[in-house]
Amino acid sequence: MTVAPHLREAAAAPPEPLPDPAFFNGAARAGQSACPRIVIVGGGAGGLELATRLGDRFGRRGRASIVLVDRAPSHLWTPLLHEVAAGSMDANTHSTDYVAQARWHHFEFQQGELCGLDRSARQVSIKAVVDEDGEEVLPPRALAYDTLVLAIGSMTNFFGVPGAEQHAMSLDAVSQAERFRRRLISACMRAQTRLDKAPGERARVDVVIIGAGATGVELSAELRNTAKVFGAYGLHRLDGQNDVRLTIVEAGPRILAPLPERVALGTAKLLDELNILVLTDERVTRIEPHAVLTASGKNLRADLIVWAAGIKVAPVLGEIGLPVNKIGQVPVRQTLQTEIDDNIFALGDCASCPWPEHNATVPPRAQAAHQQANFLFDAIGRRIDGKALPAFRFRDQGSLVSLGRFNTIGNLMGRLTGRTLLIEGLLARLLYVSLYRAHLVTLHGFLRTVLDTMAQWLRGKTVPRIKLH
Structure with a gap:
């Protein structure tokens, strides 16, 4: 495999303090220019913010080479995916192209998926990129690094429930959200057709959402809004309030478990007013093509099933030799450095970061990724200047x-x-x-x-x- 080409030489800048000589080792081995090379794997909220800010500060002046790696060509803020799934947001108008962002903010973008790590040589391996026809677009590559930041985010955890991966949809990416939206529209159109052929029949669309966390609750409300709007665009016989039946299934005793109970109670009241059925203390035991089965014996009919009940990290981090916890997160210290390698950092959902004030780990939320990206922007700057790294402190803002x-x-x-x-x-x-x-x-x-x-x-x-x- 060949090493990817380096960024273009930046314009000359006033002399700056030089980094620790150890920073140059990876660049020297790769036969590249003597400036620290920072590779960020994962272009989610935290990874892209970090690449953008480092590019503006260090890439512009030629003090460092910043490379962002992601398997997708564009970025969308993950908390918006439920709006894309419901059709109330067009992902194309809210996404950011990585190539353009890199051009404007002085970093390099490499499309591909992480598949290997050589810590002694300080290289990561990237899979080939293929198009929808299976033709190779970009070959496999090896990227040298001096500092590696892992920010690959998380994915849906199906917890081994039989049939879940085959018959339930997740909302981890724009493509999945778009697929759900298309299937929703198709289901509603089929119901409208049945009503046109048999006016006396009570046709309906059943959507079952598994998991009453923020994603499941927000998706249900957004879907109710979409169902009500359908009538204005041709589905006149379909009652958006009653013919589109929304059910949330939650294994725990209440919805929105991480939030205060009064927030959950207020949300549950509003969901009831929206005619959204919430079933708590219902553990899903099996998913069939058009049914959700629970431990209490319920058999819920479903035209569409969404799984929003938990997260895990893609298994690649463990496969490339890093220690991971039971959901695939990499344990990090307060500096966000991995426990086995000071040159490798992790942030966001893929990092298990201590939260000493609560004797716990930092929760996998967007605000945590944002705070950790801000922290690493400062920490990597200190590292380039040869200074000691500070300790990260998560501040829960609600x-x-x-x-x-x-x-x-x-x-x-x-x-x-x-x-x-x-x-x-x-x-x-x-x-x-x-x-x-x-x-x-x-x-x-x-x-x-x-x-x-x-x-x-x-x-x-x-x-x-x-x-x-």
């Missing part, structure tokens, strides 16, 4: 659950009072939207984010409220 246009509810952590503050309605909605906008500001800057927001608002006035094809 959680918000968006129920689409119906409501937003959540809790904020009060730093002064030390207590949680329950919020809902317009304020909660604005804060929820601001999380996404803050992500965009990190990627694109304030001015472009404002202009993009205005453009999307104007576009929303000339297109349907949901994506219909």
Whole structure:
């Protein structure tokens, strides 16, 4: 395998403090220019934010070479996938092309999937990229690194339930969300056709969502909104409130287990008002093509099944020789360095990071990935300058659950009072939207984010409220 070409030489800059000579080892072995090479595997929220900021700070000046690796060609903020699945968001207008982002922010993008690691040679191996016809587009490659950051995120955990992987859909990627949306539209059109042929028949579409965490709850509310809108676009006989039946199945005693109980109670009340059935203390034992079976003996009819009951990390990290926990996360120290190699860092869902204040590990949330990306931006800068690394401290800022246009509810952590503050309605909605906008500001800057927001608002006035094809 050949080593991927290096970034172009950056323009000359004023002299800067040189990094530790050990940083040059990987570059020297690869026959490349003597500047530290930082490889980030995973272009999710944390990985892309880190690559963008490091590129602007170090890539622009030629002080470091930054390479981002991801198997997909573009990025979409993961918390938006339920909106894509429901058809209320067009992924194409909200995604970021990695190649363009790399061009604008002075880093290199390599498309491909991680498949190997040689820690002694400081190289990662990347699989070949093939197109939809199975033709090879990019060959397998080996990328040298001086600092490696793992940010591969997480995937759905089916917990070994028979039939789950075969018959239930997950929402780990845009392609999966788009597939669910197409199947939803097809199911609704078939129900409308049955009503046209037999007006007296009560046709319906049954959607069963397994897991009452934030993803499952937000998806159910967004789907109810979509079902109500369908009537305006041709499915006039389909009652969006009653003919599209939504059921959430949760193995635990209540929904939204990580959030305070009062948040869960308020959300459950609103779900009931939306005619969304919530079944708690129901453990799924088997998934069939059109049915969900539970331990209590229930047999739930289902046209579409979504699994949103848990996460794990892709097994590749263990396969390439790194120690992992039972869900595939790499244990890291407070510096976010792996326990076995100071040159390898991990952040986000794929990292098991200590949270000493709570005698636990940092929860796999978007805010954690964002905070860890900010931390590593500073830490890697210190590493380049030969300084000691600080310790990461996670600050829980609370959680918000968006129920689409119906409501937003959540809790904020009060730093002064030390207590949680329950919020809902317009304020909660604005804060929820601001999380996404803050992500965009990190990627694109304030001015472009404002202009993009205005453009999307104007576009929303000339297109349907949901994506219909």
